[in-house]
Amino acid sequence: MSYNVIVIEREFATGGLEVGEKLAEKLNIPCYSKEILDRAAEKMNMSPSELKDLEESMTGNLLFSLNMLANLTKGFNPGLTEEQRLALVESEIVREISLNPCVIVGRGAAGLLKDRENVMKIFIHANLKFRKERAVNVYNVDPSLVETTLRKFDKRRSNYFKAVTGIEWKSPKNYHMILNSEMLGIDNIVNLLYATVKNI
Numbered sequence: 573m574s575y576n577v578i579v580i581e582r583e584f585a586t587g588g589l590e591v592g593e594k595l596a597e598k599l600n601i602p603c604y605s606k607e608i609l610d611r612a613a614e615k616m617n618m619s620p621s622e623l624k625d626l627e628e629s630m631t632g633n634l635l636f637s638l639n640m641l642a643n644l645t646k647g648f649n650p651g652l653t654e655e656q657r658l659a660l661v662e663s664e665i666v667r668e669i670s671l672n673p674c675v676i677v678g679r680g681a682a683g684l685l686k687d688r689e690n691v692m693k694i695f696i697h698a699n700l701k702f703r704k705e706r707a708v709n710v711y712n713v714d715p716s717l718v719e720t721t722l723r724k725f726d727k728r729r730s731n732y733f734k735a736v737t738g739i740e741w742k743s744p745k746n747y748h749m750i751l752n753s754e755m756l757g758i759d760n761i762v763n764l765l766y767a768t769v770k771n772i
Contacts, residue, residue, distance in 0.1 A: 683737025
């Protein structure tokens with residue numbers, strides 16, 4: 573099996589984006605994360621900050637079935653909410669960029685591309701103490717708000733993933749590998765994934 577697209581889902585403050593960027597550089601392929609939101613903002617004539625607010629309001633109630641998505645992409649539009657429009661636009665962007673070798677971090681890519689045989693799906697997690705320290709030291713989160721911030725971002729990612737893909741964000745069956753960034757370290761994860769991609 574040859575994998576030329578690697579998708580990374582991650583708990584907040586585990587270093588998943590850093591893993592994605594370093595892996596993409598090592599493989600000499602692009603890495604997409606925030607860029608997907610920027611492209612969606614351009615397509616929807618909205619600012620990235622407005623789209624982030626929309627993402628925060630997403631819940632499982634916005635669940636897209638595959639049939640619904642198929643109909644929408646064929647031009648059938650049964651009166652979409654802004655949240656549904658955003659989910660659809662970002663889903664289309666993920667599918668479009670995944671036609672070429674790349675690393676995708678977040679945006680529900682692991683679920684959206686779950687049936688693609690050339691896509692390696694990774695989930696990165698770590699224990700709470702490590703994440704709290706990283707959130708404070710790397711992302712400058714107020715120590716008094718760090719636990720609330722971790723819960724907020726994880727819930728937002730979980731809700732978005734479920735809303736767009738219909739499957740559970742943390743379910744092990746959705747990933748080829750689940751890696752602990754505290755135990756392994758970011759650079760070791762990058763090297764592990766690089767070796768895996770190159771040798772499979």
